[in-house]
Structures are given as structure tokens and as C-alpha cells.
Amino acid sequence: GAGVSQSPSNKVTEKGKDVELRCDPISGHTALYWYRQSLGQGLEFLIYFQGNSAPDKSGLPSDRFSAERTGGSVSTLTIQRTQQEDSAVYLCASSSPASAETQYFGPGTRLLVL
């Protein structure tokens, strides 16, 4: 079956511009996560959505970062006024209620801020 998909796969932007990254989770998965990996760093948690519950936003690094999940499915991560330190691979993951401990990752969006 189809896995987690993300778009775009690569994004180059100029400092100060806004960017939107999209994630399509696996159908039927109620939980959705965003992580990022900056150069030389490990994977870093950003935000977690679970059904209709309030999201866990504890990993968002600043108020320039926001995410929403529409209709319990697709999610968009928005970075406003991008900075060079925002350059990273942004990964989305989802998990199902039946196997909630396992998170299935997408291929990521590689963001480069010039």
C-alpha cells in the first residue's frame, strides 16, 4: 500500500521567505508527526497530532514554525521568515491506532535556505 508521502522533495528558498511543507499520512493513520534533521544533528521532534486532541507542539523551535492538520489527514508545516538555520531535512511520520508504537516515515523534504 501507499506509504507516507511528502512534498516537495526539495525546496530552495531565500532567507526571509515563507515556506510550506506538505505531508500525506498513510490512510487510516490517526497520529501524525513532524521531525527534522539539521546538518550534523540527530532527528529532532517538532510536533505530534493525534486525532482531535490538542497537538503536542513542544518541539517547535520558534513561533515562526506552525503546523496544521486538516480533516484529520493531510498536514502542512509552515515556516515563516525562514532563516539559514532552518535548513534541514523535514520528515513526517504517521502511526495507526492498531500499531501506535511504530511510526512510519516519509522520504522527507530537503529545505535549503540561502
Added chain:
Amino acid sequence: ILNVEQSPQSLHVQEGDSTNFTCSFPSSNFYALHWYRWETAKSPEALFVMTLNGDEKKKGRISATLNTKEGYSYLYIKGSQPEDSATYLCALLTYYNQGGKLIFGQGTELSVKP
């Protein structure tokens, strides 16, 4: 704050060698420990979810153990093959609410030469 350390940072072995790497954590205040495998240009793939002290899991030539009292998990690969080349990530599931936040180590990069 949970901190996950992985060692070594990188490892180069010959085809047929057996190898192992370590994930260590100072606190047992987590719900589960995950091992992921991340090949270049692909999505991270779940290998094991370990939930009990003394838990052992095996998948083909790869196995893992968990010792929460001593604060470590080992991942073993028997008879390494070139296709095992990847970064192996350890992560702690910090809470469980039909899913939860993963805290990742920086990974061990394995290279297997034919």
C-alpha cells in the same frame, strides 16, 4: 530531559563480519525504545520496538537487547552484508497516547564493504 547516546558514531566492516552498536540512556523514564534503519535517499524504517527490561527481538540476521536497569540497548548484525549499510537510529518513546514523541540519538553509520 532524556538524552540518548549512540556509539560508535560510524563503523566500517567487511562483508561477513558480525558487528554491534550501543544505545545508552541515563534514565529509564520512557515508554519504549525503538531501533530504526535509515538508508541514504530512503525513509527511516522501523526495525524493533522494545518495551520491557530484558526484552530481546530478532529479525533475520539482526537482533536487539534492552537493559533498562543498566541503561543500554545493543543492536547486533550477524554476517554483515553490503545491503546492511545504513544509519541505525535509536529512539526513546517518551510517553504513550496512542503514539508519542520520539527522542533520537545521533545514529551509528554502518558501512559494509564487499
